[in-house]
Amino acid sequence: MGERKVILSGNRPTGRLHIGHLFGVLQNWAKLQEDYETYFEIADWHALTTKYRDTSSLKSDIEDMVIDWLISGISPEKSVIFVQSHIKQHAELHVLFSMLVSLSRLLRNPTLKEYVAEREALKLKTEKKTLNRIAQNISQKILKEDEERKEVLEGKIKEFILKELEDNLFSEDSEVPYGDIVNYGFLGYPVLQAADILIYRAHVVPIGKDQLPHLELTREIARRFNSLYGEVFPIPEPILNEFAKVPGTDGRKMSKSYNNTILIGEDAESLKKKIMSSYTDPQKIRKNDPGHPDTCPVFHYHMIFNRENAENIKTECIKGVRGCVQCKKEIFSKMDTFMEPYREKRKKYEEKRDLVWDIIREGDKKAREKAEGTMEIVREKMKINY
Ligand code: SF4
Structure with missing residues (x-):
């Protein structure tokens, strides 16, 4: 792989991928691996930040996702495909980096804010429902006979509870911001992401526009480390993915959570149904x-898929x-x-899922070697190699 610049990219294991991923990410990765030393990470620790309760599908999700990488042209001969949790050095660097980032900097993470807003809205909705029920029960019990007074009382109780709820949920001065909504892992995931990128001393990171703030934090951490302990990390540059978005079958953005996806290599019957x-x-x-x-x-x-007739x-x-x-x-x-060759290739891996793990183990070895090389320098620079 010689003197080529290093690229790190990856994805949380979410199972089978859709054609939005194919045109938005994977085709780009396949091109990049021709010119760069490429590392593609299966970010299973990142998946745990929100999916820690039920991990039963994680292994098969990894297999399904990697099969889609492989059939879409990511070559294990040209790229290093590895599982994040298999390279323990990421965790070590994450701990060291976590000393260099302030809590307030992490709280400014826009993804965190979006996540909290979603969760708060959901929580409020659920609590509103429960409390409405409680209000009805209380008023019914107190005023069994008097219908008119019951309604007035019920309304007043609801009004009081809602106000309390809203004040409580959205108060700016609560002691721990986002305290019971966000776990420690979620708050710190941009730091883990910085460790993922910098441990391979990546020069370039292909990302979407919405991920630019995360890369900015990685760049800040790299600069801070370099200025405190000496030059170790290149300051990674973004390459923006500029691909037309593929809409889902309902016209919204294609996404698993909207249930509107067309899978890479979707079988004929379900493809027909979806279309x-x-x-x-x-x-x-x-x-x-x-x-x-x-x-x-x-x-x-x-x-x-039918450009020549579009x-x-x-007009018609x-x-x-x-x-x-x-x-x-x-x-x-x-x-x-279009799907036929993808189906054929997928079948080969479906029949022998061990093949996927053989590829991952090979990638793990290469990734570990590179990551340990960086950690040796980091420990030495920080004078913690005793
Ligand atoms: S005829 Fe027009 S509206 Fe109907 S499916 Fe084709 S492009 Fe869409």
Whole structure:
């Protein structure tokens, strides 16, 4: 691999991947491995920050995700594919880095804020429901007979409880911000991420725009370490993933949590079902209604898998000379052909899942060697190599 610059990227193991990942990330990785020394991390510790209660599917999720990496062109000959938790040096560097970051810096993490806002909204919703029920019960018990007074009392109790709840949940001056919503691991995950990147002394990190704040923290930690103990880490630069987003079958962003994905190598039967039931322009009810292809996910799929005919399809849709059923049948046929080689390759690994682990063990070895090399320098620079 010689003098090539180093790239680190990775993903939490989430099971099988979808075509949004293929066009948004994996095809880019496959290109990058031609020019860089590439490390692809299966970030299982990161997965635990939110998925620590039930870990039963973690192993099969890792296998499924790595199979998708392999069938999408990530080559174990060109790239190092490894499991984060197999390289204990990441944990060591994480601990050392955690001394260099203030708590207030971590609390400014925008992902943390989004996560907390989501959880708070959910918590409020659940508590509102429970407390409404309690309010009803109390008022019913006190005022069995008097319907009118019961309603007034119930309303007052609800009003009082809601106010208390909202004040309590969103108060700025609570002693521990986000105290009972966020665990220590989640708060510190950008520091672990910095350790993941810097332990390979990566020069470049391919990321989406939304992840830029995390990389900024990694860069800050690298600078701080270098200025305290001496130059060890390059300051990693981002390469922005600039790919068109693939919409899900319901027109929203393709995501497992929306249940609107098309998997890489999706089997023909379920592919057909998904395409034929996918969302289209709601104003186009009959074939001769003029349509709006730009808002239709099926048209987006034509642009990706049937590019040569996309312009024509657009015109026909707008003019009302194309029906949605026919349009879906055509794109299904194109996508079905596209999926065939992915299905074939997936089958090979499905039948021998041990192959995936052989590849990972090989990658682990290379990753461990590189990571330990960095840790030897780090311990020496910090004078903790006694
Ligand atoms: S004709 Fe095709 S592009 Fe137009 S709305 Fe229907 S499915 Fe979408």
